[in-house]
Amino acid sequence: MIKFKRFLMYAFLCVVSFFSVFPLYWMVSAATNKSAEVISGRLVPGTYFIQNFKALMANQNVGRALGNSFKYAIILTLVSLVISSLAGYGFEIYHDKAKDMVMNIILLAMMVPFVATMIPLFQMFSTAGWLNSTIGFILPTISTPFLIMMFRQSARSFPHDIMEAARIDGLSEIRIFFQMFIPTMRSTYAAAMTITFMNAWNSYLWPKVIMTDATSQTMPMVVANLTQGYVTDYGMLMLAVLICTLPTAIVFFCLQNAFAEGITGAVK
Amino acid sequence: MKRKILAAVLASTMILSLVGCGGGSADSAGTADTGAAADSGAAADTGAAADTGAADSGDAAAAGGETLTVWCWDPAFNMNAMYEAEKVYQKDHPDFKLNVIETPWEDVQTKITTAAASGDLSTLPDIVLMQDNAFQKNVISYPDAFVDLTNSGIDFSQFAAGKAGYSIVNGANYGVPFDNGAVVGCYRTDVLEQAGLTVDDFTDITWDQYIENGKKVLDATGKPLISMQAGECDLIMMMLQSAGASLFNEDGTANIVDNDTLKAVMETYKALKDSGVLVEVNSWDEYVGSFVSGDVAGTVNGCWILASIQTAEDQAGNWAITNMPSLVGVSSATNYSNNGGSSWAVTANCQNTDLAFDFLASTFAGSTELYDNILPSGALATWAPAGDSDAYGVGNDFFGGDAVSAKIVEYSTKVPSNITGVYYYEARDAVATAITNYINGSDLETELQTAADTVNFNMGQ
Amino acid sequence: MSKPSKKMTLYRKHNLTGWLFLAPGALLILFMSFVPMFRALMLSFMTGVGASMKNCGLLNYTRMFKDTVFIQSIKNTFFYLIIQVPLMLIFALILASILNNRNLRCKGLFRTMIFLPCATSLVAYAVIFRSLFANNGIVNLVLMKLGILDAPYSFLTNMWSARIVIIIALLWRWTGYNMVFYLAGLQNIEYSVYEAAKIDGASAVQSFFRITVPLLKPTILLTAIMSTNGTLQLFDESVNLTDGGPANASITMSHYIYNMSFKYVPNFGYAAAMSFLILILVAILAFMQMKVGDKRD
Numbered sequence A: 001m002i003k004f005k006r007f008l009m010y011a012f013l014c015v016v017s018f019f020s021v022f023p024l025y026w027m028v029s030a031a032t033n034k035s036a037e038v039i040s041g042r043l044v045p046g047t048y049f050i051q052n053f054k055a056l057m058a059n060q061n062v063g064r065a066l067g068n069s070f071k072y073a074i075i076l077t078l079v080s081l082v083i084s085s086l087a088g089y090g091f092e093i094y095h096d097k098a099k100d101m102v103m104n105i106i107l108l109a110m111m112v113p114f115v116a117t118m119i120p121l122f123q124m125f126s127t128a129g130w131l132n133s134t135i136g137f138i139l140p141t142i143s144t145p146f147l148i149m150m151f152r153q154s155a156r157s158f159p160h161d162i163m164e165a166a167r168i169d170g171l172s173e174i175r176i177f178f179q180m181f182i183p184t185m186r187s188t189y190a191a192a193m194t195i196t197f198m199n200a201w202n203s204y205l206w207p208k209v210i211m212t213d214a215t216s217q218t219m220p221m222v223v224a225n226l227t228q229g230y231v232t233d234y235g236m237l238m239l240a241v242l243i244c245t246l247p248t249a250i251v252f253f254c255l256q257n258a259f260a261e262g263i264t265g266a267v268k
Numbered sequence B: 001m002k003r004k005i006l007a008a009v010l011a012s013t014m015i016l017s018l019v020g021c022g023g024g025s026a027d028s029a030g031t032a033d034t035g036a037a038a039d040s041g042a043a044a045d046t047g048a049a050a051d052t053g054a055a056d057s058g059d060a061a062a063a064g065g066e067t068l069t070v071w072c073w074d075p076a077f078n079m080n081a082m083y084e085a086e087k088v089y090q091k092d093h094p095d096f097k098l099n100v101i102e103t104p105w106e107d108v109q110t111k112i113t114t115a116a117a118s119g120d121l122s123t124l125p126d127i128v129l130m131q132d133n134a135f136q137k138n139v140i141s142y143p144d145a146f147v148d149l150t151n152s153g154i155d156f157s158q159f160a161a162g163k164a165g166y167s168i169v170n171g172a173n174y175g176v177p178f179d180n181g182a183v184v185g186c187y188r189t190d191v192l193e194q195a196g197l198t199v200d201d202f203t204d205i206t207w208d209q210y211i212e213n214g215k216k217v218l219d220a221t222g223k224p225l226i227s228m229q230a231g232e233c234d235l236i237m238m239m240l241q242s243a244g245a246s247l248f249n250e251d252g253t254a255n256i257v258d259n260d261t262l263k264a265v266m267e268t269y270k271a272l273k274d275s276g277v278l279v280e281v282n283s284w285d286e287y288v289g290s291f292v293s294g295d296v297a298g299t300v301n302g303c304w305i306l307a308s309i310q311t312a313e314d315q316a317g318n319w320a321i322t323n324m325p326s327l328v329g330v331s332s333a334t335n336y337s338n339n340g341g342s343s344w345a346v347t348a349n350c351q352n353t354d355l356a357f358d359f360l361a362s363t364f365a366g367s368t369e370l371y372d373n374i375l376p377s378g379a380l381a382t383w384a385p386a387g388d389s390d391a392y393g394v395g396n397d398f399f400g401g402d403a404v405s406a407k408i409v410e411y412s413t414k415v416p417s418n419i420t421g422v423y424y425y426e427a428r429d430a431v432a433t434a435i436t437n438y439i440n441g442s443d444l445e446t447e448l449q450t451a452a453d454t455v456n457f458n459m460g461q
Numbered sequence C: 001m002s003k004p005s006k007k008m009t010l011y012r013k014h015n016l017t018g019w020l021f022l023a024p025g026a027l028l029i030l031f032m033s034f035v036p037m038f039r040a041l042m043l044s045f046m047t048g049v050g051a052s053m054k055n056c057g058l059l060n061y062t063r064m065f066k067d068t069v070f071i072q073s074i075k076n077t078f079f080y081l082i083i084q085v086p087l088m089l090i091f092a093l094i095l096a097s098i099l100n101n102r103n104l105r106c107k108g109l110f111r112t113m114i115f116l117p118c119a120t121s122l123v124a125y126a127v128i129f130r131s132l133f134a135n136n137g138i139v140n141l142v143l144m145k146l147g148i149l150d151a152p153y154s155f156l157t158n159m160w161s162a163r164i165v166i167i168i169a170l171l172w173r174w175t176g177y178n179m180v181f182y183l184a185g186l187q188n189i190e191y192s193v194y195e196a197a198k199i200d201g202a203s204a205v206q207s208f209f210r211i212t213v214p215l216l217k218p219t220i221l222l223t224a225i226m227s228t229n230g231t232l233q234l235f236d237e238s239v240n241l242t243d244g245g246p247a248n249a250s251i252t253m254s255h256y257i258y259n260m261s262f263k264y265v266p267n268f269g270y271a272a273a274m275s276f277l278i279l280i281l282v283a284i285l286a287f288m289q290m291k292v293g294d295k296r297d
Helices: A002-030 A035-039 A049-059 A062-093 A097-108 A114-128 A134-142 A145-155 A160-168 A173-184 A186-202 A205-210 A219-226 A234-260 B002-022 B032-044 B078-090 B105-118 B132-141 B161-167 B189-194 B207-221 B234-242 B260-275 B284-292 B305-309 B353-362 B368-377 B404-413 B424-439 B444-459 C005-043 C059-066 C068-099 C107-119 C122-132 C138-145 C159-186 C191-199 C204-215 C217-232 C236-242 C253-263 C268-293
Strands: B067-072 B097-102 B127-131 B183-188 B226-229 B278-281 B298-302 B319-322 B342-346
Touching (some): A002 A234, A002 C068, A035 A234, A035 B284, A049 A234, A062 A097, A062 A145, A062 A186, A062 A219, A062 A234, A062 C005, A097 C005, A097 C268, A114 B105, A114 C268, A134 A205, A134 C005, A145 A186, A145 C005, A145 C217, A160 A173, A173 A186, A186 A219, A205 B105, A219 A234, B078 B368, B105 B132, B105 C253, B132 B342, B183 B189, B183 B305, B189 B207, B226 B234, B226 B298, B234 B260, B234 B298, B234 B424, B260 B278, B260 B444, B278 B284, B319 B404, B342 B353, B424 C253, B444 C068, C059 C268, C068 C107, C068 C159, C068 C217, C068 C253, C107 C159, C159 C236, C191 C204, C204 C217, C217 C268, C253 C268
Parallel strands (some): B067 B127
Antiparallel strands (some): B127 B342
């Protein structure tokens, strides 16, 4: 009976994984096929990988785009995690009516489609002289209601008794945050880092509007460029997409143990 | 870290005070106090300029007056054309340089709209490639963002009238025509042969004859003659223009309900679909896939589709082109139309308009050499003198040795001109909805009325 | 005011510390979101083509209720919300609790595979889904082999199937994403709680409802609000999979707002007004969710 249950569980996971991975398998195999074969629905890997790779390198500056994407995504992730987790911690640990209210108001900030606020934001950045600059790229997405709320919600499980103990030991509030909270909440930080990196990596509309140099092209822009011609080379496109997907997948793979394998016992 | 936060907060505070001044009016930029604020904003974050390499930003004037920045989107096609134009112009102007920035069309549109609506055009390039269908909309919405080219020294009379018409707004020329979108009918000769037909049976015909021939092909081979993307009305618009008709009247009002040509077009499309000669597919990828993989025996589209057809290397020699079928029962019907295409516009951010005018006048509006050089990439001229060049008479083996280029240039001179309309995209989407419902059994009159209501709703602010 | 004054000053000190902690984040949101939002709000009371705008009072707000396409888009969006969000969250929760099982092998592999869809860039995902559901795509091939269909079914050009494809695509893309939050949240639950429950004879289903769900409540609230917000602002799928079609049967509110701003003759006042309707709708739903879910024990 138990064996059968286990079998069911694995079977279920395998089916879900198959459906999750199949489209990605398709992407990988498409990257090794000719364009005409890709749109004719060929499913098996081909021998066209090298040609696709050469064509992509000749067509787009992938190296520079990867460099830019990494630069922006890493800066944004680090700054964003510190600022948002500080805020989330502040909202929960020192919570009172006023702060709960402010939190609710902050949530409103994400409820308007970006298309509506983009032009006023562009106007502000143009007067501030931030068009075409790194700060213009990252500033709007450093602090997000989503991350703040995520840290606020998880700070709820941060035990108050160890805070009290630390205070009695004379630790300052900021040191409690850095020395106790961050290590304890490693799983939350790892999850937040994965998601923030992914969002930063894939961000498109705002960077496209504010960055005007060819030198500041990011990886998603390279992918978009490849879809725009009168003729789309699907093999080359899928290879670019594959390159664009890998970093996020790798970041997830590396960080997953930190948020899923648990560091239970660290809390109590 | 702390310094960065401080800088951000400081700078943000300045924005707030600014917003206070600006009130919320749509064009607060450009007032006296904005300049000062821009300085202090930059000062608050000293690192910004340094770590972006802003030195080589897209501004032409900063780079010494001999450089022009251009936005366009296809490396194999219009970007290549710009690079070739640069080479041609450099022969007489050795210091001249182009900075071509690859920008997909939708992003070009987003960036133009954002910049123009914000009142800060400084992010725009000197020259931008614009879809012909978007010219009226953009120039009417943001007249200050584009430069009138009528008196720029460019001779617009040498361009095909149907083509140049797209970029004429209120009688003024705003665009230098670039690529040709003349409609061609493309057919798989080997498939037609199995039904006992040749491409001559498809030349100078009507849609009724097309359907008749199509049924023969369907019976003999099981293959439809044409595929179209469902929910997109490319073919509808091509048929309309082939009779010189459009969805708008001269005065800009919608011409949908009592438009007999439109009715004929809708009925023809439904007849094509019902006969099985036309098959609808879900997406653009699937559309290209349908003829590349040989499931469909042909297509009707702008001549730029030939580039996609030629990716099916195994079908080389089995394709032929001719003109498109004409509408039945419409007095102004012809076998020629246009779909897609784009033109070069000069933006108001261009600091050296004389250079931009001269560059365009001596390349895209004055150099057969340029058009000869870009012909291999599939860029066909709409500039009449280029069509006389020998290069256009060379046969293309993929199409059985036919002189495809010369043929297309000839077609393009016969395309009737029509009215694009400022609300082109609104009307197009409304008609796409109408045709979808009509095919599924709705009443044509009702659907056209709904479409007209939708367009009129959008036009009434 | 009977409390000792020392405690009072400590409370004040902590209160102030709290504000200092949240100040950078909150201020950034104020300037980067609320200031532009305020300007958009002002804009929503104006009308005009392109750059020439004039005041029009509430016209934009009354206008949208006469706009048949916009009303269609509201209906579509709510259809997605009602079907997709609960399905996705339940599915993510089940997957997370299975993958939290200590005795499971190859956990890392399963987790990565299930997460991968949301790491895939939008372009690939759109191309892949369009080709899967094409007339000669795999889905049609399989259904025809199984004898369920005689001829290819055009999934993306029929009203209901187009909507369902969008929901399938959303489930595929975002289930793994939500699972990540649950996995992280589950780390804060002592594993011994489950073992104790097991010894007491609780079944897996019972401990799921009695332990996992209540203890994950803060995280569930987070994902519920985020998904509601995400779905009401749904854009990518509508644009890239179906382009809103057939005949606007799958267009979303955000897609229509985008068209109104960048595809059609720009009408930013009207676009802003429609955006604020989304704000109101999300805010009401989020408020209800907060009322139910955001209680400290």
